[in-house]
Amino acid sequence: MADFFGEVQPPPGIKEYIGGSAAKGAGLVLFLSNIIKLLVVIAGLYTLLNIILAGYQFISAGGNPESVQKAWAKIWQSLVGLLIVAVSFVLIALFGWLLFGDPTAILNPKIYGPGQ
Numbered sequence: 001m002a003d004f005f006g007e008v009q010p011p012p013g014i015k016e017y018i019g020g021s022a023a024k025g026a027g028l029v030l031f032l033s034n035i036i037k038l039l040v041v042i043a044g045l046y047t048l049l050n051i052i053l054a055g056y057q058f059i060s061a062g063g064n065p066e067s068v069q070k071a072w073a074k075i076w077q078s079l080v081g082l083l084i085v086a087v088s089f090v091l092i093a094l095f096g097w098l099l100f101g102d103p104t105a106i107l108n109p110k111i112y113g114p115g116q
Helices: 026-059 065-100
Strands: none
Touching: 026 065
16 A cells, blocks of 8 residues: 555655754744745735836825825835845854854755754
């Protein structure tokens, strides 16, 4: 019955974490790292959407100073939010370099198991 489905291979990049070659919890660290990367992509897409909507609001303002001011405020806030996300990556790289000697140590951690 075990041969019914054949041999199932893990996806690429996962094999080194199976069979005790990595410390317990490696999956959680990689999962959290991927979640952080996903949130950054979502922040970038949200910023792009906000800038497009603010541009449309700016174009359709029709000379109304209040609408133009709201559109500029939305553009400004979107760019400041994107700047905060970018600066957070710079700070993460700086802290990784200062603490571990590797700028990618925090976002791409290397987990060593027993005897490694």
